[in-house]
Amino acid sequence: MDYKTVLxxxxxxxxxxxxxxxxxxxxxxxxxxxxxxxxxxxxxCIKGWNVHEFVTSKKRLTxxxxxxxxxxxxxxxxxxxxxxxxxxxxxKDENGSDSIGFFASAKVTNEDNYIxxxxxxxxxxxxxxxxxxxx
Amino acid sequence: MAGLAAAFGSGAMTxxxxxxxxxxxxxxxxxxxTTCHPLVAKRIFRAKKNGAKIIVADPRKIQMAxxxxxxxxxxxxxxxxxxxxxxxVILENKWHDKNFIDEKTEGFESFKKTVxxxxxxxxxxxxxxxAEDIIKIADAYAxxxxxSIIYCMGITQHTTGVDNVxxxxxxxxxxxxxxxxxxxVNPLRGQNNVxxxxxxxxxxxxITAYQPVISDATNxxxxxxxxxxILPQVNGRTIPDMLDGLDNGEVKALYVLGENPVLSDPDIxxxxxxxxxxxxxxxxxIFLTETAKxxxxxxxxxxxxxxxxxxxxxxxxxxxxxxxxxxxxxxxEDWKIIQDISNAFGYKMEYESPxxxxxxxxxxxxxxGGITYERLEGDGLQWPCPTTDHPGTPYxxxxxxxxxxxxxxxxxxxxxxxxxxDEYPFCLTTGRVYAHYHxxxxxxNSISLDNEIPEGFLEINPEDAKRLDLLDRGRVNxxxxxxxxxxRVMITDRVPPGVVFMxxxxxxxxxxxxxxxxxxxxxxxPEYKVCAVKIFL
Ligand code: SF4
Numbered sequence: 045m046d047y048k049t050v051l052x053x054x055x056x057x058x059x060x061x062x063x064x065x066x067x068x069x070x071x072x073x074x075x076x077x078x079x080x081x082x083x084x085x086x087x088x089c090i091k092g093w094n095v096h097e098f099v100t101s102k103k104r105l106t107x108x109x110x111x112x113x114x115x116x117x118x119x120x121x122x123x124x125x126x127x128x129x130x131x132x133x134x135x136k137d138e139n140g141s142d143s144i145g146f147f148a149s150a151k152v153t154n155e156d157n158y159i160x161x162x163x164x165x166x167x168x169x170x171x172x173x174x175x176x177x178x179x
Numbered sequence: 180m181a182g183l184a185a186a187f188g189s190g191a192m193t194x195x196x197x198x199x200x201x202x203x204x205x206x207x208x209x210x211x212x213t214t215c216h217p218l219v220a221k222r223i224f225r226a227k228k229n230g231a232k233i234i235v236a237d238p239r240k241i242q243m244a245x246x247x248x249x250x251x252x253x254x255x256x257x258x259x260x261x262x263x264x265x266x267x268v269i270l271e272n273k274w275h276d277k278n279f280i281d282e283k284t285e286g287f288e289s290f291k292k293t294v295x296x297x298x299x300x301x302x303x304x305x306x307x308x309x310a311e312d313i314i315k316i317a318d319a320y321a322x323x324x325x326x327s328i329i330y331c332m333g334i335t336q337h338t339t340g341v342d343n344v345x346x347x348x349x350x351x352x353x354x355x356x357x358x359x360x361x362x363x364v365n366p367l368r369g370q371n372n373v374x375x376x377x378x379x380x381x382x383x384x385x386i387t388a389y390q391p392v393i394s395d396a397t398n399x400x401x402x403x404x405x406x407x408x409i410l411p412q413v414n415g416r417t418i419p420d421m422l423d424g425l426d427n428g429e430v431k432a433l434y435v436l437g438e439n440p441v442l443s444d445p446d447i448x449x450x451x452x453x454x455x456x457x458x459x460x461x462x463x464x465i466f467l468t469e470t471a472k473x474x475x476x477x478x479x480x481x482x483x484x485x486x487x488x489x490x491x492x493x494x495x496x497x498x499x500x501x502x503x504x505x506x507x508x509x510x511x512e513d514w515k516i517i518q519d520i521s522n523a524f525g526y527k528m529e530y531e532s533p534x535x536x537x538x539x540x541x542x543x544x545x546x547x548g549g550i551t552y553e554r555l556e557g558d559g560l561q562w563p564c565p566t567t568d569h570p571g572t573p574y575x576x577x578x579x580x581x582x583x584x585x586x587x588x589x590x591x592x593x594x595x596x597x598x599x600x601d602e603y604p605f606c607l608t609t610g611r612v613y614a615h616y617h618x619x620x621x622x623x624n625s626i627s628l629d630n631e632i633p634e635g636f637l638e639i640n641p642e643d644a645k646r647l648d649l650l651d652r653g654r655v656n657x658x659x660x661x662x663x664x665x666x667r668v669m670i671t672d673r674v675p676p677g678v679v680f681m682x683x684x685x686x687x688x689x690x691x692x693x694x695x696x697x698x699x700x701x702x703x704x705p706e707y708k709v710c711a712v713k714i715f716l
Contacts, residue, residue, distance in 0.1 A: 131432070
């Protein structure tokens with residue numbers, strides 16, 4: 045039996061509480077509040093207490109998909125990446141950089157967002173980047 | 180946060196969560212704090228125990244109202260009138276901080292002239308509250324040492340959202356409640372990394388740390404660092420503009436990372452129509468969301484428990500996200516997916532880890548300059564943190580307001596874009612419930628949380644329910660000029676007569692079929708908080 049706890053930050057609201065995720069044999073099994081967290085001081089709300097549950101949901105996406113004959117079908121990463129990149133290139137060539145838009149995300153990390161906007165600006169050449177802060 | 184940036188020169192929460200405990204007066208407006216930010220609410224309760232006065236302005240009788248010294252249920256969309264009324268009382272009674280205004284602000288005279296017209300009586304009439312309550316609020320807010328303002332989407336999700344925020348900034352400057360501990364104007368961010376997405380340049384007009392795209396210096400700096408010569412010096416499109424662009428054919432492709440605009444954006448029919456027109460819709464997410472179902476390519480990213488990185492919370496605190504488990508199935512880290520696509524596209528990226536990415540962020544973003552993974556062990560760091568020996572900044576505008584001088588704005592009241600009439604007599608406002616989050620992508624896939632509140636509902640006042648012959652928990656239809664849905668009735672005096680409330684997490688009866696996409700002209704935030712509806716069996 046391999047048990048560990050990993051200190052991290054809540055993915056739900058902007059409070060940004062810290063807590064420990066409990067991992068048993070590579071599986072998430074629970075959440076424990078963190079007493080020394082500056083923000084949460086050992087407290088958590090109902091969403092935080094249950095935050096590990098959605099991670100193991102059966103409905104998680106586990107494979108890239110491409111729409112073929114009107115249906116989303118599972119494909120390899122290689123095919124998904126090639127398809128995406130070549131279509132972006134074609135659209136850029138035909139319609140210009142500003143015909144492509146990007147939604148960044150308030151749910152992913154700073155590093156993920158940084159890479160996305162860098163790709164939009166330096167790769168594609170557009171400032172069409174926005175996210176749901178407004179919403 | 181265009182309103183705060185215009186007034187102060189920085190769009191972020193001015194003070195810290197912990198400081199709330201030591202405020203003397205806390206003015207909560209348009210924030211259902213106990214539901215949406217429970218751990219901030221805890222600090223407010225502690226402040227109350229310490230003797231603080233609590234003022235709540237919210238159209239609904241939210242839980243926090245039970246603990247308030249004064250609670251006004253102002254009409255949805257009447258915030259500017261209410262706030263101008265409060266400031267009128269402060270000025271008339273000379274409760275304002277003349278020294279602070281003279282030394283640290285500008286624009287005061289024209290502001291004063293506008294506010295003169297908003298007598299408590301006039302404000303009370305527009306906002307549908309009592310003039311006495313307006314005077315009470317003004318007294319409690321102005322006549323104390325440290326007053327803190329807390330607000331959320333109830334202020335910003337209006338066609339007058341920027342005006343509302345500027346009015347709050349006016350109020351804080353008028354009384355010198357800015358640049359000191361336990362004061363300030365404090366927007367609570369709805370989603371966990373809204374602050375970070377803004378900081379990282381997830382906006383059409385700025386690159387990281389709010390460096391404007393229209394600037395030769397910024398352009399040169401990033402062109403060099405990113406090894407490119409195609410950086411455009413024009414502002415890009417906002418989300419509503421991108422959707423309009425899809426609709427009229429100017430935008431052909433959309434790359435959606437971890438968002439679900441089909442549920443979160445107003446007027447779902449319009450959003451669906453726009454997305455269906457995309458030649459290429461790329462959706463990167465952890466679930467097959469309503470938006471992903473429309474995509475041409477779906478890319479499985481990973482959730483917070485499966486990756487390393489950082490989030491920036493509502494008080495500008497950057498903290499670590501640490502990988503606890505391996506990704507499910509073939510899912511991959513989001514930055515890796517984007518990097519792979521970028522390389523295949525022909526723009527080279529060679530990052531080995533999120534830590535390496537953060538090093539680049541720090542090197543290019545002044546307020547993140549001193550942030551390293553090593554330093555984030557422990558409590559994290561609050562930006563601005565410009566150098567590696569800087570301790571971080573708990574509250575902004577300490578010696579001087581970031582803008583140079585704080586700017587007063589003269590703001591007139593404007594009614595909401597859509598007012599009730601004979602055909603659509605109810606005012607619908609939307610929000611969250613305690614067990615769910617945003618479009619429910621995560622919480623509704625959590626068994627415990629979905630069991631708490633499994634379906635959507637419509638809150639309606641007992642008086643209205645009686646008149647319409649509605650039964651508690653019975654089904655009812657709700658229609659606006661844009662669409663119609665069916666949901667269950669919840670009869671409660673949390674809402675006043677004439678106002679109804681719906682949470683927006685539920686795809687089966689999504690409130691955003693009804694809401695109005697009319698936007699604030701500057702911030703482009705849609706008016707989720709007010710639209711006119713009719714209710715029928
Ligand atoms: S535990 Fe609750 S209050 Fe804390 S960040 Fe998560 S959702 Fe917000």
